[in-house]
Amino acid sequence: MKNKSIKILVTVYAAVSIFMASGWSFFKMMVRCKEQKKQIKRKWFQLSHIKVNHPRHKFEKEYEEGKAWCMQQNMQDCYMKSRDGLILHAHYLPAKNAKRFVLLSHGYKGSGFGDFAYTARFLHENHCNLLFIDQRCCGKSQGEYITFGAMEQYDVQRWTYYIARRNKKKLPIYLYGESMGAAAVLMASGRKLPGEVRGLIADCSFCSMKGQVKEMAANWFHLHWIGLLLLRLDLFCTILAGFHMRDADTTDAMKRNKKPVLFFHGGADTYVNQKNSRYNYSMCRAPKELVIIPEAKHLCSAYVEPELYRKKVLDFFAKYD
Numbered sequence: 497m498k499n500k501s502i503k504i505l506v507t508v509y510a511a512v513s514i515f516m517a518s519g520w521s522f523f524k525m526m527v528r529c530k531e532q533k534k535q536i537k538r539k540w541f542q543l544s545h546i547k548v549n550h551p552r553h554k555f556e557k558e559y560e561e562g563k564a565w566c567m568q569q570n571m572q573d574c575y576m577k578s579r580d581g582l583i584l585h586a587h588y589l590p591a592k593n594a595k596r597f598v599l600l601s602h603g604y605k606g607s608g609f610g611d612f613a614y615t616a617r618f619l620h621e622n623h624c625n626l627l628f629i630d631q632r633c634c635g636k637s638q639g640e641y642i643t644f645g646a647m648e649q650y651d652v653q654r655w656t657y658y659i660a661r662r663n664k665k666k667l668p669i670y671l672y673g674e675s676m677g678a679a680a681v682l683m684a685s686g687r688k689l690p691g692e693v694r695g696l697i698a699d700c701s702f703c704s705m706k707g708q709v710k711e712m713a714a715n716w717f718h719l720h721w722i723g724l725l726l727l728r729l730d731l732f733c734t735i736l737a738g739f740h741m742r743d744a745d746t747t748d749a750m751k752r753n754k755k756p757v758l759f760f761h762g763g764a765d766t767y768v769n770q771k772n773s774r775y776n777y778s779m780c781r782a783p784k785e786l787v788i789i790p791e792a793k794h795l796c797s798a799y800v801e802p803e804l805y806r807k808k809v810l811d812f813f814a815k816y817d
Contacts, residue, residue, distance in 0.1 A: 519725060519727075519728025519729050519731070519732060520728075520732060522713070522725060522728075522729055523728075523729055523732040523733070523736075526642075526709065526729070527641050527642055527643070527644075527729075527732070527733060527737055528640060528641055528736075528737075529605065529633045529640070529641065529642055546767065548766070548793065549765065549766060549767040549793045549794035549795075549796075550793075550794070550795075551613070551614065551795060551796050551799055553793070554793075554796070554799075555614075555796065555799040558613075558614055558799055559610075559613050559614060559799075560613075561613075562612075562613030562614045562615075562616065562617060563609050563610055563613040565613075565616070565617050566608070566609040566612070566613060566616050566617075566628075567609060569589050571587040571588060571589045571628070572587070572588040572589075572590075573585065573586075573587065573588075573636075574586040574587070574588050574627070574658070576654060576655065576658050578632065578647070578650065578651055578654065579647075579650050579654070580647065580738070582632055582637065582638040582639050583637070583638045584629070584630065584632060584637045584638070584651055584654075584655075585629075585630045585635055585636035585637045586608075586627050586628055586629040586630060586655065587608065587609075587627070587628040587630075588625070588626070588627050588628075589616075589620060589625070589626040589627075589628070590625050591620050591621075591623050591624055591625050591626070592623070593623055594623050594624065594625045594667060595622075595623040595624070595667065595668070595813075595817065596623070596624055596625070596667050596668040596669065596670060596694075596813060596817060597624070597625045597626075597627065597659050597663060597667055597668070597669045597670070597692075598619055598624045598625070598626055598627070598669075598670045598671075598672050599627045599629060599652070599655055599656060599659060599669070599670070599671050599672065599681075600612050600616070600626060600627065600628045600629065600672055600673075600677075601629055601631070601648075601652055601671065601672065601673035601674070601677030601678070601680055601681050602628075602629070602630075602631060602634070602673075602674060602675075602677045603673075603674045603675030603676045603677045603678075603700075603795070604642065604644075604675055604676040605634065605642065606631075606634065606674075606675070606676075606677070607630070607634065607635055608628030608629065608630065608635075609628065611674045611675070611677065611795065612628065612672075612674070614798050614799055614802075615798050615805075615809075616628075618806055619809075622810065622813075625667070627655065627658075627659060629651070629652070629655050631648055631651070631676075631677065631680070632647065632648060632651060640737075641733075641736070641737035641738075642676075643705075643733075643737060643739050643743075643744060644676060644679070644705035644708070644709075644741075644744040645676060645679040645680040645683045645705065645744040645746075646705065646739040646740070646741075646743035646744040647738075647739055647743075648676070648677075648680035648683075649680050649681075649683035649684040649687065649749075650684070650687075651680070652671065652673075652680050652681055652683075652684040653684045653687050653688075653689065656669065656671065656684070656689055656690055656693060657690060659690075660690035660692055663692060666692055667692065668692060668693075668694040668813075668816065668817045669690065669692045669693045669694065670693070670694060670695050670696070670697060670813070671684065671685070671693065671695075671696045671697070672696075672697040672699075673696075673697070673698055673699070673701065674699045674700060674795050675699070675700050675701070675702070675767075675768060675794065675795060676702070678697075678698035678699055678700060678701035679698075679701045679702050679703075679744070679746055681696050681697075681698060681701075682696065682698055682701055682746045682749055682750060682753070682757070682776060683744070683745070683746055683749045684749070685749050685750075685752075685753035685755055685757075686748055686749025686750070686751075686752040686753055687749070689755070693755055694755070694756070694816040694817065695755055695756040695757065695758065695812060695816045696753075696755055696756070696757045696758070697757075697758045697760070697809065697812065698757060698758070698759050698760070698773070698776065699759075699760040699761070699795060699797065699798075700760065700761050700762060700765060700767075700768050700772075700773065700794055700795050700797075701746065701759070701761075701768070701772060701773055701776055702746075702768045702772045703745065703746050703747065703772045703775050703776060704741075704742075704744060704745040704746065704747070705741045705744035705745070706726060706741050706742070706744075706745070707772070708768065708772075709726065709729065709741075710722055710726060711769065713725055713726075726741070729741070746776050746779070747779055750776055750779035750780045750781070751779060751781055752781075753780060753781065753782050754781075754782050755782055756782055756783040756784065756812070756815075756816055757776075757777075757780050757782055757783075757784045757785075758784075758785050758787070758808060758809070758812045759773045759776065759777050759784065759785065759786040759787065760773070760787050760789070760797050760798075760805070760808075761773035761774075761786070761787075761788055761789075761792075761797070762788075762789055762791075762792030762793050762794060762795070762796050762797050762800070763788050763789060763790035763791065763792060764790065764791055764792055764793050765792065765793055765794045765796075766793070766794070767793070767794035768794060770788060773786060773788075774786065785808070785812075787804070787805075787808055789801050789804070789805075
């Protein structure tokens with residue numbers, strides 16, 4: 497009887513271990529990042545879906561020139577503590593005769609100088625003080641886990657107050673995010689923000705971590721039993737990273753937000769499907785505009801239709817400054 501019980505326990509343990517193993521692997525790839533950041537980033541960009549959706553794929557010259565311009569600027573290092581005790585970093589670039597502040601919130605495993613390579617110079621030359629934030633677990637910011645906006649939304653909120661405390665002239669403040677950074681900005685809009693915040697710009701945002709991971713698991717990795725995978729992933733997020741997947745969702749924020757939003761999305765985006773921005777737009781109760789660039793891949797709208805993109809941004813500033 498004892499031997500039979502031991503065999504049952506061993507079998508159950510083995511089954512549970514196998515069941516959790518794939519969830520752990522997915523968690524390490526998607527959420528855990530700091531200890532092997534450079535190695536994971538190299539592997540990540542080998543995925544075809546990432547490669548064809550990156551601006552380098554068709555706009556390498558413009559991308560690299562913009563990134564080089566960012567790196568050549570004399571920027572100030574800024575630091576702030578997150579609500580969970582992480583030291584977060586940002587680069588600050590003041591503009592002559594500044595008319596506004598723009599917080600730049602980069603995407604998943606990205607960087608401000610990369611994601612905003614093509615728009616940073618344009619913004620700066622149009623009298624925008626720029627704050628390039630390093631999301632947690634990226635750049636010089638501390639952190640071991642990327643939370644798809646669940647915690648980043650609070651980081652964005654705190655950076656916004658960081659700007660407001662130093663904004664002696666009470667200039668307008670805009671929150672500009674790309675991809676996951678856009679989702680974080682949209683989520684932050686449902687929370688208390690300084691009165692100087694006049695609007696949000698969200699380029700290629702997703703709606704939720706659950707929806708984005710589900711689509712990636714099914715369409716990129718062709719995984720089965722996705723519901724069980726998400727259950728395991730959420731378990732690791734809760735126990736190890738301190739957040740629930742449901743915390744990374746724009747829906748409630750879009751219902752509460754009162755700040756105007758300018759949405760952009762590429763119609764040919766296969767990284768974050770345009771249906772995400774259409775959903776966020778439909779949920780938003782504030783003044784809003786949605787611009788779909790049919791030929792653009794992920795974060796490529798500014799490259800494909802630069803004149804239209806820049807006009808929409810400047811018109812947005814002019815309307816709400």
